[in-house]
Amino acid sequence: MxxxxxxxxxxxxxxxxxxxxxxxxxxxxxxxxxxxxxxxxxxxxxxxxxxxxxxxxxxxxxxxxxxxxxxxxxxxxxxxxxxxxxxxxxxxxxxxxxxxxxxxxxxxxxxxxxxxxxxxxxxxxxxxxxxxxHNEVTLIDHMTEVQKDRYTHVSLLPLSMSVTGITLEGFQYPLTDATLQIGDSLGISNVLLGEKGKIQIKTGYLLVIQSRD
Incomplete structure (x- = not known):
């Protein structure tokens, strides 16, 4: 297998x-x-x-x-x-x-x-x-690409106490070398500008949640 x-x-x-x-x-x-x-x-x-x-x-x-x-x-x-x-x-x-x-x-x-x-x-x-x-959930510690597919929104939530070096490409609300602490809602409900976007982080564990109503 x-x-x-x-x-x-x-x-x-x-x-x-x-x-x-x-x-x-x-x-x-x-x-x-x-x-x-x-x-x-x-x-x-x-x-x-x-x-x-x-x-x-x-x-x-x-x-x-x-x-x-x-x-x-x-x-x-x-x-x-x-x-x-x-x-x-x-x-x-x-x-x-x-x-x-x-x-x-x-x-x-x-x-x-x-x-x-x-x-x-x-x-x-x-x-x-x-x-x-209505949702697809992944967890990253480095980098991923997301496709628009059937989803309208992309949300980012820390699973560790903090996630550093967050950089987004291809999103309506970009981030560059940002940090999210657990409990922060800054990463909720972002939107892809095209068919795909790129998410990179330096440290921590980041949940990537693609969703639709």
């Missing part, structure tokens, strides 16, 4: 839009109810992971029958969320990229914990993204 994309589907905000990102060579990881979503849409998970406390007994049986592999755990005696378990498994496969779907939703605690997973990927030098219906 070295060098492949790992596509993690958890049980949060999902829809047919998420299936459009799949390619034949992807490793597909279904997490709890996310595995059932995949199978309902005629997609076979490479592996299904979780405690499966968000599905019925009949749905779990369906997941076990239709998935390539199953990694089940006790719903109480565990230290990690199902999504973090799946993320660790994906990292161990030495992937080219990890993309997470269904990890944003009504549970803000889970959404925030899932955003923090991006740091684990960055520290392993694996490109990671969270893609939702």
């Amino acid at each position: 070295n060098g492949q994309r790992m596509m993690i589907f958890s049980g949060g905000e999902l829809g047919e839009w998420a299936l459009d990102y799949l390619s034949p060579d992807d490793v597909i990881i279904g997490v709890d109810r996310g595995a059932f979503f995949l199978i309902e849409n005629q997609v076979t998970p490479t592996i299904a992971i979780g405690d499966f406390d968000s599905v019925t007994a009949q749905q779990r049986q369906f997941i076990e029958q239709k998935s390539g592999k199953i990694w089940a755990c006790d719903p109480v005696m565990k230290d990690l969320t199902d999504t973090e378990m799946a993320f660790h498994w994906a990292l161990e496969q030495n992937p080219q990229e990890i993309i997470l779907f269904g990890v944003l939703g009504s549970r803000f605690d889970h959404s925030l914990a899932n955003i923090h997973l991006l740091l684990k990927g960055l520290q392993k030098q694996v490109r990671c993204r969270i893609i939702g219906k």
Whole structure:
């Protein structure tokens, strides 16, 4: 599985839009109810992971029958969320990229914990993204380019106490060698002037959030 994309589907905000990102060579990881979503849409998970406390007994049986592999755990005696378990498994496969779907939703605690997973990927030098219906989230410690695609706004938020040397090219509101402290809102709701823009930083961890209403 070295060098492949790992596509993690958890049980949060999902829809047919998420299936459009799949390619034949992807490793597909279904997490709890996310595995059932995949199978309902005629997609076979490479592996299904979780405690499966968000599905019925009949749905779990369906997941076990239709998935390539199953990694089940006790719903109480565990230290990690199902999504973090799946993320660790994906990292161990030495992937080219990890993309997470269904990890944003009504549970803000889970959404925030899932955003923090991006740091684990960055520290392993694996490109990671969270893609939702209205948002795409990445974390950088050096440089990235963003495409306008289907998004109208780009927001920048520190994940570390401060981020220094922020320089933007191709944005309506440019920055040059700027610093953002955690809690600052200066980086919210920027707009690309063209089809792409460039973001560079010198130190720290910066969340790059592309969004649309």
